[in-house]
Amino acid sequence: MNTRVLVTGATGFVAGHVIVELLAHGYAVRATVRDLAETKKRAHLADHAARTGADLDFVAADLTRDDGWAAAVAGCAKVLHVASPFPATPPADEDELIRTAVDGTLRVLRACADEPGVGRVVVTSSLAAIAHGHRDDAVRTEADWTVVERSPAYQRSKTLAERAAWEFAGALPAARGLELVVVNPGMVLGPLLSPELSTSHEPVRRLLSGAAPGVPRVGWSTVDVRDLAVAHRLALEKPQAAGKRFLCAGSHLWMGEMAEVLAAEYGPQGFRVPTRPLPDWLVRAVALFDRGIRLTVPTLGRIERVSAERARRELGWSMRPVEETIRDTAESLLRQGVVVRPDGPAAKASGRVVPARA
Secondary structure, eight states: OOOEEEESOTTSHHHHHHHHHHHHTTOEEEEEESOTTOOGGGHHHHHHHHHHTOOEEEEEOOTTOSTTHHHHHTTOSEEEEOOOOBOSSOOSOHHHHHHHHHHHHHHHHHHHHHOTTOOEEEEEOOGGGTSSSOSSOOOBOTTOOOOGGGSOHHHHHHHHHHHHHHHHHHHSOGGGOOEEEEEEEOEEEOOOSSSOOOGGGHHHHHHHHTOOSSBOSOEEEEEEHHHHHHHHHHHHHOGGGTTOEEEEOOSEEEHHHHHHHHHHHHGGGTOOOOOOBOOHHHHHHHHTTOHHHHTTGGGTTOOOOBOOHHIIIIIOOOOOOHHHHHHHHHHHHHHTTSSOOTTSOOOSSOOOOOOBOO
């Protein structure tokens, strides 16, 4: 019988790719959704499993409720906790965002601790739990933690949730033998598996659709979702990963550099990709009326310097070129109908951003 792995947040962008990666490597996957009756958002995964003959089933469990988690982990040897709120705009209630992230993580871990068959849990954290609130520009590694007192709500939520996970695991009796591994990705780009957008796709969508009048002075350390899915599988498999964090992100990428890649590829096809820099004062002015832009204001001019050397060295992990990731992200937005070609039919989707659970 194949090893059964639980993946939380099946309809999320990252979780979907993790599920596909695990199925391709012979794992049986159980995946959580908030509502079993809502089949549309997971149809692409069910179709994939049916086409490939893979072992995939879905169970109902919600990060905000206790019920469902014991049944979800029952019979699983390993658990990948990927689900976590990722708002597309500043949250109306910052405390609620943080509570959901922290309490949801602890609900999953408690269920795992109570299930004797679970030997390892991999938690998807974020570079947001490592690189924010510092007053120097040093290269960040797994040894660093975000300074919550100087960070926005999302960064606080990821930091506090990860710290809670480590504290919980550290308090378990040694005889329990529950191993914790944490993956800390940067800005996650890469191809969509369905028309549902995650927050991380918004910069590419705005540029490719021409919705942005110019390019703000923002940037990120990025990672391709397909490479990130591999990192999760390796974190699940490698014995030496136990008890460690793994930062998974490449060199800093300015949004202007992203725009140049898209303009070179799609400009000749009739797309009007903006490449003109926007001054910081104008971005701040627009942010007063655009909640999506408002999230970028705290990071204007900020450079993320990180090292993924531990993941390379200890997991044998690697990343593809970021230009390939940007192009493949754009192609998937077109293929899914999120962005319309200049001479193409009406979009299949409105392009609205759906807050992710990954």
